[in-house]
Amino acid sequence: MHTTPSDPLQIARELASEFARNVVERERLGGTPKAERDALRSSGLLALSIPTQFGGHGATWRETFAVVREFARVDSSIAHVFGFHHLMLATVRLFATPEQWQPWFELTARKHWFWGNALNPLDTRTVVKDHGSWREFSGKKSFCSGATDSEMLIASAVDEGAGGKLLIAAIPSGRTGITLHDDWNNMGQRQTDSGSATFERVRVEESDLLLDPGPLSTPFACLRPLIAQLHFANIFLGIAEGAFEEARGYTRNEARRWFKSSAAHNTEDPYVLGHYGDFWVRLQGARLLVEQAAQALDHAWAKGAQLSAEQRGEVAIAIATAKVAASRDGLEICSKVFEVTGARATQASVGLDRHWRNLRTQSLHDPLDYKLHELGDWALNQRLPTPTFYS
Known part of the structure; x- marks a missing residue:
């Protein structure tokens, strides 16, 4: 499998053809499509939307979504977690400082990281405890698409001490205190791992928080x-x-x-x-x-x-x-x-x-x-x- 996607759409078509062979059975069983996610890692497509100066392909959103559609024609669960991966990368690009997102981009491209979602702003059960130089996230979060088998998570919590302000952080999925539950069993999108996550006194450093410019802070x-x-x-x-x-x-x-x-x-x-x-x-x-x-x-x-x-x-x-x-x-x-x-x-x-x-x-x-x-x-x-x- 390719490591640098010189023709992303062609690589996506080849992968989709492979995914199609057992998609009906996989969809019936649900669970994590581990082999398919690893194939995405090996393909180089996880770096598709990352600018070339940070080791990515530098694809436009039009090009990135063309790959999403290619997967969705066969396996919409794969399309969902693949697209969400690039949405999470966009999240750190839009909400964080260059000193934060640039190293994350470089590591993602070099190490084939998969990013998962634990944001869900409507689920306010995860709360923040302020320890001065660091924060602590505790609580539960639902609809965590792609969180299982990911290297990084975008997670949110409510800071009740700051009037219910939403804090968003980029944290390693394997950090102590994070438990990802295998409890997604819905009628569709059955391999998106969109179940719940539990945060038990998860330490969140200041450098993990996406504060500058922050969520929905500017038109960009x-x-x-x-x-x-x-x-x-x-x-x-x-x-x-x-x-x-x-x-x-x-x-x-x-x-x-x-x-x-x-x-x-x-x-x-x-x-x-x-x-x-x-x-x-x-x-x-x-x-x-x-x-x-x-x-x-x-x-x-x-x-x-x-x-x-x-x-x-x-x-x-x-x-x-x-x-x-x-x-x-x-x-x-x-x-x-x-x-x-x-x-x-x-x-x-x-x-x-x-x-x-x-x-x-x-x-x-x-x-x-x-x-x-x-x-x-x-x-x-x-x-x-x-x-x-x-x-």
Whole structure:
């Protein structure tokens, strides 16, 4: 396997082809996809978004998300933890000082570190105790995607002594006091290790804390939630593309013509063709919106500290639009593929149902209705979304 990704998308395709061989069985079993995560380490793709001067490939967000989509077509759990890894790297880049994030980037590229998530700002059960020159995190955290089998974690805790301020830190996953629980058993995204973590008097040094400029402190720092949202949109689109391709193969090679059909072959049935036409239109629309949003994010990222609040808001609108389209159209496609594949396609060995379950599970990360509310406020009143960890 390559150590320097000279052609990241081609390497991703090769890996995805390998992952596809046992994805249905792995998805059924759940748990940590250790072999697949190690393959990602060996591939060099964990350094994809890291600038070249720090040992990475220097990929744009558009290029990084193209790899996420490539994985999502086959294995959306792998796509999720891979994309979250790059989101965690963006988190330290946006919230920390260069003296902090530059060494982390260099070590990640050199040692093939995997970064996991224990942030979840809505889960306030982990609290801070201040010891002057260092802090202590104690409590539980849910939805810790990719935390298992990671080298570094982005973790958050509430500082009750500072009025409930959220403190975010980058800490080694193996630090004393951190326990990652194998308690993720949901209907979809079953190999994302999105269960819980327990922090028992975990020592957090001042140099671990992401305080300067800190969370959501500037328009540039406020790109972090937008990267997360576009990551989800690319997963949704990738899942829908994968469902489409699997259904297409099944329709052409396995599905039987309905006995009342006037067509000689199932591939000529007017209703089947009508469904595929609808799938195509939905996919093309979502692709264009996702690509447009990625270009907007790259332009904003390039502005750095010069990014204005209004410019950031315009990117938020583009990404929210793409996410809504990819979510709704993806769910529709992943549900209706059974109408063009037939009853035999519901066999567990086919695994076609995993696409809908995975998309449905991930799409509940934050309510679509609130995205539409934000977009409606923009469309009607020209009010840009207020930055939060979810918009």
